[in-house]
Amino acid sequence: MEDTFPNTSSSEEISHVSFDAKSFAVRIKENQLTLSRAREDYKHERNCCDVTIRLPRVQQQQAGGSGVGGGGECTVKAHSVILAAYSNYFHGAFTCPLVEKQTKVVTLSHQWNEADLLTILDMIYGGSFELNQDNVFDVLYLADYLLVEHVTAICLEYIKSHLTIEQALELWKVAKRSANAPLIKIAKEFSLRKFSKLVKNRNSGLYDLNSKQLLSIIRQDDLKIRNERTILDCVYDWAVSGQTRESGSRFEDPNFCKLVWQGVRLGRLTRNPTCNCCSFATNRVADSCKCFDIGKVCPLHEPSFEDYPMLNTHVQSCSDCKNSLERLSNQQTFQEFPTNAWKQDPVSSMWYKPRTSYETVVAVGGWNDNSPTATMQIYNPQANSWIKIAGDERSARAYHGLVELNGLLYCVGGFNGTERLNTLLCLDNKTLQWIEKSPMHEKRCYVSVVSLKGFIYAIGGHDGTTRLKTVERYEACSNQWTRMPSMSLVRSDACATTKDGRIYVIGGFDGDSVHNAVEVFDPDDQTWTFAASLSSPRSGVRAISCKGKLCVIGGFNGERRLKTIEILDEQKCVWELQDGCMSVARSNFGIEVFGKYVAVFGGYDDERRQTTAACEVFCFAEGAWFPIAPMPITAGCSALAVVTIKKMNAHFDFVPRSSAESEKSR
Structure with a gap:
C-alpha cells in the first residue's frame, strides 16, 4: 500500500460508472x-x-x-x-x-x-x-x-x-490498492465531506493512519470543516494517541512538523478558543477582539499552542517550528499577509489559502442597471469570496423565485422587462444552462416560492393585471403543476419560508395596503390558517428559518424601508424585534442561511435610493450584523433570488466554467 491518498483536482474528477441504457434496451428488445x-x-x-x-x-x-x-x-x-x-x-x-x-x-x-x-x-x-x-x-x-x-x-x-464513518478510510485504502477508480471516488468524497465526524469517531481509523497518509488528507482543499481548529485538534489528538515504530513518540515523527505547518492552515484559524467574537467581525473597539477578515487569526490573540501542551513543548524545542511560528506571528501582528506568492513562499501562502466550501450560495438574476439581469453570482462562505458567471440573456428576470429540489435549481416566474412570466426553468448542473420545464397555470412576478416534501410551491404574486392569492404546486417526476387551496389574502411581494413541515407566507402588498398578516399552510391537511401578525407591516420582506428560529428581516412598511429583524416567539405567539439592525435599510434582497449565520445579499437601499451590492450576516450569538464581501455585479441588484446548495462545491462546480468564460471575454 502506498503512503498517501490520491489528491484529485476538479479537472481530474472521475465519473460515476454508467452504461448505454438505450443500446442495451435495443439489444434486449430484439x-x-x-x-x-x-x-x-x-x-x-x-x-x-x-x-x-x-x-x-x-x-x-x-x-x-x-x-x-x-x-x-x-x-x-x-x-x-x-x-x-x-x-x-x-x-x-x-x-x-x-x-x-x-x-x-x-x-x-x-x-x-x-x-x-x-x-x-x-x-x-x-x-x-x-x-x-x-x-x-x-x-x-x-x-x-x-x-x-x-x-x-x-x-x-x-x-x-x-457507507459508514467506520468503513470510509479502510475502503479508501483498499480501493487505492486495487486501483478501483469509482470506489476511490466514493470513499474520498465521503471522507472529505464527513471529516469532522471522522475526527470525533475513534473507530474511524483516522488515528491509525501514518503521518504521510494523514498529511495527504488534511492538505486537501475540499475538506468539509467550519474551522481550521478542527484540523489542529486532529493533528494533536493523532500525535498523543499513538507511537511510531521508529521514534516512539509521534511528535518525533519526521513528518510531524509538516502536519502542523503544511496541513493546518494556521492563518485561517477563526479565533482563540477563549474569544467569543464572530468570524466575520471587523472594526471592533480598541479593547475588544479585532478579527480583520473571515478566518484570520485575531492579532490580539497572537498564534500560540498554549492549549496544546505537548505540541507547545515540541514547537519550543524545534528550531524549524520556532522559525515558522515567529514568521506567522509577525504576519498577524503587522497584518502583512502573503498574496500571490505561491512560488516564492509556498508554505506561508498555504496558511491563508481557503478551503473550498460545500455550502454554495447561488444568486440568480435580479434588477440591475434599470433592467433584469441573467447573471449568476456564486458566493463561497469559506473563502468569503464571489465569482460571477454571465447567463443567457433569454433567462434574464427579476422578482422571481429560486429553490433547490433534489439537488437541482429551479427558477420560477418573474419579470423579464417586458412581460410577467409563468415559466419554470431548471439548471443543468453540468452545462449551467437553463432548461425550460412545464409552465405554471398563471403568470407570476413578485411571487413567493418554497420547496417542501418534494414539491415546489408558487404562492401569490402579480400576473400583470391582478395581484393574486392563488397557489400552485409542481411535481418534478411528472413535470406537472397542480392548483392548491388559495390564501385568505391577496399578496404580491410577500415572502415565504418553511418550518416544521409547514409553509409560512409573510407580509406583502394587496394593491391598497402593506400586510403584517402571516398565513400558514399545512400540506398534509391542505389548509391555511392565520398565525401571529408582525409588529410592523412589510412588503419586499424576506424570511428564513435558522437555528430553530423563524426570522423576518427588512422590507418596506409603506413609508420607508427597514433594517430591523423580528423573530417569532412560538410560546408567546408574538414577533419580537431584535436589538441588532442591518447597516443598510433594504427591501427585495436575497436571504440565505449558511453555517450559524443568516446572510442578506443586495436589494434596494432606502438611503441611497438605488440598488446595492452590500451583503451582511447576522450572528445570533452576538445579536449583531457584520459585513461580508459585496456582490461582484456592478452597482449591485435588487429583486434577486438566492439559495444555498449543500451538494454543490463552489470551487469544483462553478470556478472552472467561470474561468473559461473569463478567457473567452479576453
Whole structure:
C-alpha cells in the first residue's frame, strides 16, 4: 500500500460508472422472446442452457441450481444469449475466435465465489437477489471482472448509500490498492465531506493512519470543516494517541512538523478558543477582539499552542517550528499577509489559502442597471469570496423565485422587462444552462416560492393585471403543476419560508395596503390558517428559518424601508424585534442561511435610493450584523433570488466554467 491518498483536482474528477441504457434496451428488445424463455428455463429445469461456467475453487458453498464438478471445479449452467446481452466479457468470448466460442465452456481465471456468481446471474436473469455488507464488494469485483456494467453500477450505488464513518478510510485504502477508480471516488468524497465526524469517531481509523497518509488528507482543499481548529485538534489528538515504530513518540515523527505547518492552515484559524467574537467581525473597539477578515487569526490573540501542551513543548524545542511560528506571528501582528506568492513562499501562502466550501450560495438574476439581469453570482462562505458567471440573456428576470429540489435549481416566474412570466426553468448542473420545464397555470412576478416534501410551491404574486392569492404546486417526476387551496389574502411581494413541515407566507402588498398578516399552510391537511401578525407591516420582506428560529428581516412598511429583524416567539405567539439592525435599510434582497449565520445579499437601499451590492450576516450569538464581501455585479441588484446548495462545491462546480468564460471575454 502506498503512503498517501490520491489528491484529485476538479479537472481530474472521475465519473460515476454508467452504461448505454438505450443500446442495451435495443439489444434486449430484439431478443425479448428468447430472453423470456431463457429466464424461465434458468429458474426451473435449465434444460436449454448451452454454456458452462467453471469456477476453479476447491471449497464452494452449495447453492440451488448448480453442482460441484470433478477435480475441485464448481460449474454453473447458463444461456449464451443472456450472458452476451448483459456482459461484454461473455459477449467477447462468444463472438471472437476463441475456444469458448466452440466449446461454450468458460473457465474463470480467478478464484471467485460461486455464491457471488449466482447473485450476478440472478440480477441478470431478473430474479430476486440480495446485496448486503457481507457480499457487495465481492459481487462488485466479480461484476467488474465480467464487465457486467449495470450490476457494477448497482453495487457502487449500494456502497455509496450504505457507507459508514467506520468503513470510509479502510475502503479508501483498499480501493487505492486495487486501483478501483469509482470506489476511490466514493470513499474520498465521503471522507472529505464527513471529516469532522471522522475526527470525533475513534473507530474511524483516522488515528491509525501514518503521518504521510494523514498529511495527504488534511492538505486537501475540499475538506468539509467550519474551522481550521478542527484540523489542529486532529493533528494533536493523532500525535498523543499513538507511537511510531521508529521514534516512539509521534511528535518525533519526521513528518510531524509538516502536519502542523503544511496541513493546518494556521492563518485561517477563526479565533482563540477563549474569544467569543464572530468570524466575520471587523472594526471592533480598541479593547475588544479585532478579527480583520473571515478566518484570520485575531492579532490580539497572537498564534500560540498554549492549549496544546505537548505540541507547545515540541514547537519550543524545534528550531524549524520556532522559525515558522515567529514568521506567522509577525504576519498577524503587522497584518502583512502573503498574496500571490505561491512560488516564492509556498508554505506561508498555504496558511491563508481557503478551503473550498460545500455550502454554495447561488444568486440568480435580479434588477440591475434599470433592467433584469441573467447573471449568476456564486458566493463561497469559506473563502468569503464571489465569482460571477454571465447567463443567457433569454433567462434574464427579476422578482422571481429560486429553490433547490433534489439537488437541482429551479427558477420560477418573474419579470423579464417586458412581460410577467409563468415559466419554470431548471439548471443543468453540468452545462449551467437553463432548461425550460412545464409552465405554471398563471403568470407570476413578485411571487413567493418554497420547496417542501418534494414539491415546489408558487404562492401569490402579480400576473400583470391582478395581484393574486392563488397557489400552485409542481411535481418534478411528472413535470406537472397542480392548483392548491388559495390564501385568505391577496399578496404580491410577500415572502415565504418553511418550518416544521409547514409553509409560512409573510407580509406583502394587496394593491391598497402593506400586510403584517402571516398565513400558514399545512400540506398534509391542505389548509391555511392565520398565525401571529408582525409588529410592523412589510412588503419586499424576506424570511428564513435558522437555528430553530423563524426570522423576518427588512422590507418596506409603506413609508420607508427597514433594517430591523423580528423573530417569532412560538410560546408567546408574538414577533419580537431584535436589538441588532442591518447597516443598510433594504427591501427585495436575497436571504440565505449558511453555517450559524443568516446572510442578506443586495436589494434596494432606502438611503441611497438605488440598488446595492452590500451583503451582511447576522450572528445570533452576538445579536449583531457584520459585513461580508459585496456582490461582484456592478452597482449591485435588487429583486434577486438566492439559495444555498449543500451538494454543490463552489470551487469544483462553478470556478472552472467561470474561468473559461473569463478567457473567452479576453
